[in-house]
Amino acid sequence: xxxxxxxxxxxxxxxxxxxxxxxxxxxxxxxxxxxxxxxxxxxxxxxxxxxxxxxxxxxxxxxxxxxxxxxxxxxxxxxxxxxxxxxxxxxxxxxxxxxxxxxxxxxxxxxxxxxxxxxxxxxxxxxxxxxxxxxxxxxxxxxxxxxxxxxxxxxxxxxxxxxxxxxxxxxxxxxxxxxxxxxxxxxxxxxxxxxxxxxxxxxxxxxxxxxxxxxxxxxx
Ligand code: C5J
Numbered sequence: 001x002x003x004x005x006x007x008x009x010x011x012x013x014x015x016x017x018x019x020x021x022x023x024x025x026x027x028x029x030x031x032x033x034x035x036x037x038x039x040x041x042x043x044x045x046x047x048x049x050x051x052x053x054x055x056x057x058x059x060x061x062x063x064x065x066x067x068x069x070x071x072x073x074x075x076x077x078x079x080x081x082x083x084x085x086x087x088x089x090x091x092x093x094x095x096x097x098x099x100x101x102x103x104x105x106x107x108x109x110x111x112x113x114x115x116x117x118x119x120x121x122x123x124x125x126x127x128x129x130x131x132x133x134x135x136x137x138x139x140x141x142x143x144x145x146x147x148x149x150x151x152x153x154x155x156x157x158x159x160x161x162x163x164x165x166x167x168x169x170x171x172x173x174x175x176x177x178x179x180x181x182x183x184x185x186x187x188x189x190x191x192x193x194x195x196x197x198x199x200x201x202x203x204x205x206x207x208x209x210x211x212x213x214x215x216x217x218x219x220x
Contacts, residue, residue, distance in 0.1 A: 007215065009209070019067070020150050021058065022071065025073045025163050031047045039090065050157070050158060050183070050185055055118050057217065058119060061220065066220070067150065068122075070121045070126070070127045071128040071157070073131075074131070076107075077107055081138070115127075142174060153171055156180065157184070157186075160196040161193065164185050169207055181212050182197045182211070184213050
């Protein structure tokens, strides 16, 4: 059934049978002290605000049978899928692959790579392991969505201006309509968060639509 979600720049009709909730990188490495986010000099507590609103959307999506997809940014333990340009950034003892309090930073299988317990994937919910910022780059997300006839994505997670934004841009170019509930996203830089959302909905929704968890829940 098609319903209208209130959003900017304008309300958007959504058929929930052809929509997916895509939760980007809600990993301990970004949200907890001692992970990748903190090694880059960020205050990770700023991302916590997104957890509860995402949890509310996730629970409702599960109840209603809406497709839920989780993503995790990270690399193979041998780092063979990480470009040098990415590995060489930051102080050597804090780089991707270095050992930190939650295991090797941004490496698959390490505790820091896990999704935070409040949003842990359930059996049957696809988890996309992505080596880049965008969820479409070097992953099977696009065919997975195509096989399920998905046309609309509700995209949330962290960080607003990096992995959420990159994913929305990639999705937009592939023909998906993206709705971003702003309170379900977080950034280490509040000004980038605000500008990131503004950029999505500017120019008639050049990358997509911006809404919030209350308005999405009202339509779900
Ligand atoms: C970053 C992400 N910020 N998930 N990754 O490096 O946004």
